[in-house]
Amino acid sequence: MSSAATDETVHFVLDGQPATARKGEMLIAAAERAGTFIPRFCYHPRMKSVGVCRMCLVEVSGPRGATLQPSCFVAVGEGMEVDTRSEKVKKAQDGVLEFLLVNHPLDCPVCDKGGECPLQDQTFAYGPGESRFIEEKRHFEKPIAISELVLLDRERCIQCSRCTRFAEDVAGEAQIDFAGRGELVEVATFPGEPFSSYFSGNTVQICPVGALTATPYRFTARPWDLDQVESTCTTCSFGCRVAVQSSANRLTRLLGIDSDPVNHGWLCDKGRFVFESTNGDEVATGPAPAIAVATAADEVDVVPATASQAVSLGPTRGQFAGEARSDHSVVSNRLTEPLVRKGGELVPTSWGEALGVVAEHLGASKSEHGAGSIGVLGGARLTNEGAYAWAKLAKGILGTDSVDAQLGDGLPAELVFGLPRATIDEACDATTVVLLAGDVREELPVLFLRLRDSVTNGHTKLLEISPVRTSLSAYAAVSLRVRPGDSPAVAASVVREGAPSLFAHPEGPTFSAEDLAAARALLAAPEGGRPGDGVVVVLGRPSLAEGAQVTAAAAAALAEALPGARFLPALRRGNVFGALEMGLAPGLLPGRVSLDAGREWFAAAWGGAPEAAGLDADGILSALAGEGEAPGSVTSLVLLGADPLTDFPDADLAVRALGAADFVVAVAGHPSPSTAHADVVLPAAVAHERVGTTTNIEGRVSRLGQKLVPPGQAWSDWMIAAELAQSLGADLGFGGVADLESEIAALAPSWAGFTPAVLDHLGAHDGLVVPLGADRGTGRAPIPTDPIAIPGVESVEHQGAALWVGLIEPLAGEGRPDLAGAQEKPAVGAGVAWRAETPRVPAPDSYSLRLVATRRLYDRGSAVASSPSLVALVPDAVARANPYDLDRIGATSGDRVRIRSARGAIELAVDADVHVARGVLAVDFNVGAGDGPANVAASLIEAGAAVNDVRLESLA
Amino acid sequence: MALTDAPRIVTSRMGRDDSHTLGRYLEAGGYDGLHKALSMTPEAVAAEVDEASLLGRGGAGFPAGRKWSMLRKAPVTYLVINGDESEPATFKDHLLIERDPHQLVEGVLIAAYALQVTQAFIYIRGEFALGLERVTQAVNDAYAHGAIGSDIFGSGFSVDVVVHPGAGAYICGEETALIESLEGKRGFPRIKPPFFPAVIGLYGEPTVVNNVETMSNLPWIINNGGAAFAGLGLGRSTGTRLFALSGHVRNPGVFELEMAKTTFRDLIYAPTLGGGITGGNTLKAFIPGGVSAPWFGPDQVDLALGQDEVAEAGSMLGSGSIVAMDSSTCMVRAAWRITKFFSRESCGQCTPCREGSGWLERVLYRIEHGGGREEDLDLLLDVSDNISPGLAWPPQQTTICVLGPSIPSSINSAISMFRDEFLVHIKEGACPYG
Amino acid sequence: MSHFSRETAERARALVALYPERRSALIPMCHLAQEQDGWLTEEAMEDIAELCGVTPAEVRGTATFYDMLHTEPVGEYVISVCTNIACLLGGADELLEHAEERLGVRAGGSTTDGLFTLEEAECLADCDFPPCVQVNSRFVRRQSAEDFDRLLDELASGALADEVPKHGTLIRVRRDGGLRAGRSEVAEERRAMSAAQAERAAAGKDAS
């Protein structure tokens, strides 16, 4: 980016005073750091300067005397003399302001930007009192919608090109561009092609005037009514820093804060607008979502979800909330009071009664069938503190280890913690990034922006190993298409000589020998370095229809051959890393220690710990359904914000498991098919209603800010755990989040010394990577942030985690070190060993296609489903296959096909896509089409299978 | 036609109907210059142009040889010929493009060889349909003749020439906007520094941009030697130059005159040139070098047609176009029309130019149509001053390119030379010229 | 690509081959699209976007910068009357007024029969024959009101079909032959030549 500056220092004179700048730094930024703010509109520190608004003109000395120059476009030179306040500068700046107002409407009283508008502010501060412009202003049709989320008022536009530059240079999708010339220049989309970028909200945020407004925010509040806290977005696990604003106990807006190690000020639209789900606004739903109930033997049997649950699972969500239902019903989408099933229906009750019922059932389950009969699913939506409290309750008090924060869509926790971890900055500074993950733009959108930036503006090269083309394919130096099940072999062959056996596949190889050679070159050891030095592997789940063991085996091949490589785990659920860190995974205890290694330590501190390793999500559901390795061993289920009926990759198994459970208690903020099926529902506080911390993909822990009081009787998760423990006759020992924080710091090895004081004392707004000292940083110099984009966020000047690098020492001895008595605290990572077994992948048969299921940003998950502005953006599911394979069954793009797997069959439209390898069928996960299943992919997938094969039949 | 005995350098073949054909061109010694250049070293060719002291004919008047030699320190990747000619009342490149395209092509090839550039683009404004066809034909014929392509005339030097049409935007004549346009973008000028074409030009590579007339001089210079060219004219203004004369003269047209040896009076009044003011009227004012230039009054007609002479008098020879306005001309209307041009042609990047041009145009229109107020004159000048601080010549600017500070030229000239006329408009609430 | 005819598509691809970067072909390709359709349709812009590797919004954004590229339908003959300073002095306003009356449209409008579009143009660089008029970018000189009326008749009757092709046809001469140099080839040749140049310079020094 243009503000790329090195550590070399240059000296210049700023308004008569000596000042310094980094070599290459723009005058406007150097002046700002020296305390002189130069007004500006078009300049944005995270984008290339264009120098068009001319607001930042200052006088700069030169060979021909002082001239007016745009300070955003002049790099500070040694000895340069700069005058930012001369009469000439003032007249020029006043002139620019006056020019900007020539065609600008005087509609500040009804403008969303009124009250936080730099144009308005600067006009008050510097501008001429009265307008000398008496002519007719330029007129455009007042706001036009350029997407579902963004409105454009061209009359207010000052042509600064911030939005168009963002779209092209940052997001890489120029769906908006300037049109016209001169005075008539306007921002425009192409007819019929809206500004559908996942990042469109950023343009609203960085627009210096009210030209771009967001439909969800429009007219909801005026800036001066707003109250804000800084927090971290937990929509995905990337950890973008946000300013959360509310008015009258309703969230009104989220703004991205420029966190140098994380989001650079950007947010994705889901993260920005999903706050609506917290408000619990009523969502007019379309036709009720449906899930398919089908078995291998059945023909397609598509039943509306609500009806199917009414039949096989119990009451529907409409019934407990007491609303009328119709095909286009209106449902309030927050759970606000405890519910207990009575006479087959969920009815509101008191916390006391609800907790009593839960304690009774779980207690009975434990005493009758053993601790292992209780399965706990979910936790990735909890705060770190909530996750710890639940880990302590589940593992310490209830004694079960069958606890899993991931829903069969992640990676083994041992793998996540066992591989050398990379930070985001390290990934973006890597010479080669290996992508072995789903589509990053769909799953971790701002990571996509960061990686794209490091490829287009930095020196990073991408090597993609993916079953389908992704948003990053276009930026990849090499993109190796792989069929499901083949990634271990491909990974092995890019780090070793010799052609992979896949080249012998009946459908032929999915990439060329040249691509393979190019991939190998990207991974070649640097001169004098170890193999893998400078390599970061972004490791996620390329497909939910492919078992995690396949990806794990591929990762193992890379890790083994590339000892210098680091791994950035790309799991996407909000606080999944915090949940794993806090021990919400089978075989683990808080602080990255194994059950075996930490049992004594935690048993001493907690008064108990599981005796034996438990089951993961797949195992729990299988056991409930009477299958798998331990059929029937699990009888009760605790859902921590989890909705396996929608979200678990194997819908069939989830339906059977929940149907077979003796007792289901759901802790949740929003109703879902799974809460509708529960016996007890405990209402929980959700994002922006809680205090505590969250952990992102690189292990960075940052503070959550509480902006709202939870509605009705909803409680924070940790409180629910604490109260439930009381009902079970135990005491977790927490009176507040502070107690939790101290206990975690004292007990969890990876959090040693991570007391609240550390986070607060250092004023680490960007959070800190745990274990402390692990933040290796990259030594990037923090840059001044954009005051236009984050009006009123006061801490921006203090940002820049790089400043803290090296300052952080684990503050040993703080907290409550005596908690675990005489036990010796296990080391971070103690006992965390992972072993990747070569998965057994059946040979493909020539009649089948291998299924790939990938995530979409907007899906039918409850967060989007309860955000009115986002529901409309959820795409319809389509199946994509290579034209060759479609040809074979006589189908073409747009035709409907029947897809049959071991789990069932569904009907779907197909698209011919040359970017899908032959022999592969790609279907989006957690989206449906029309009246079909809500999650078509899940109705085809068999959990635990290394690969899922499907057969295709044309219905045309 | 010429008043001095200088040879015609770029218009020698213009008289004939088929002056644009290869056959006619070869008959008149066409491509001899290229043959000769190819027999010399590139350095020697450049030295010859340097010696000629050929000033760029696009408007800025920078010596071509110097531009090249500055550049030849670093290798140049592209040569771009500016045939966008859109400055109002400028129509000399039009003539060269349509009437002698091979001369242009030969010039381009000589320059390419001197700069050792293998890829040249001739950017021609889109409205010159005939010109585009003729230059394209010339390029085709030159290929066939062996003058373009691989190993031209067996010299080992290879070059490709692409004729690129514009699509109607004055600003694309500005060299950095032209480069943007050639890259397939809106013609938004780039900021200099750092985007001097020589440093970061087409596709980010070092690029030389030269005007059509500048190029058309090269065959003669190589054939006759730089010294012969430098021997014509006076001082820095060497050689001959095309002057486009229009407005209220009996005989408007393009005239090739030895530089600095003739005056505006000669050009406007000489029977073989402009032939005097039409309709028995008198000269009221004239624009000496394109509408970006400040105007002159009748008392300045004896200035020599030389770059420095005009600059010293507070204006510029610019694109070499002279517009004569006679006593029947409404100066408010003239200033308004020119300002309207800038308002329509501002690219729209810079706030002062985009908004200022429209504002000024509206005020002038209001005055011309009877709605003027006395304070409007100060307003016009102050708004102009906010675009070009000091309202001096050469102008200072608050904008990226010099289109912005060109806007005030005619306004400032009209108000300072014809303030009374403005006041009459305002007092009478109407245009006195009807 | 779906909208371009086979011939247009072929010529479009030939244009791309002329430039080191394909986006450079954007404007010539817009002319080509106008040659096919008379104006720049949305479908054509989508094809151009694909061929030039940009978004349709960028094609439209770029095209709308240029006066000659029409993203709305225009008549078969686009008549441009220059009213800039030299032509103004030569009676352009009066001619434009006459043209508006005669055609029954204001500048910028098209006749209902789809035959004519009238435009007020900036300087067309033909100032020695004011007022200057172009039809489909072909110059017609020194237009009096009577000349103009005759011009309309001749255009309508097709008498000028040879001189003035339908709107959009800009360059009837096809480029033939020539190098098609890629960016890397240009750089390669360039490097070889500067090496030779350096050698010559060194040799020159030796000689002296």
Ligand SMILES: Cc1cc2nc3c(=O)[nH]c(=O)nc-3n(C[C@H](O)[C@H](O)[C@H](O)COP(=O)(O)O)c2cc1C
């Ligand atoms: C607004 C503006 C318009 C210009 N228009 C033209 C033009 O139409 N033709 C031209 O050759 N130069 C034009 N120029 C000058 C070019 O930027 C550039 O100086 C010239 O092409 C260099 O060629 P030369 O050195 O051979 O004169 C224009 C400059 C400006 C600022």
Ligand code: SF4
């Ligand atoms: S001065 Fe005017 S024409 Fe030049 S870049 Fe700025 S806005 Fe564009």
Ligand code: FES
């Ligand atoms: S020109 Fe510098 S901030 Fe706009």
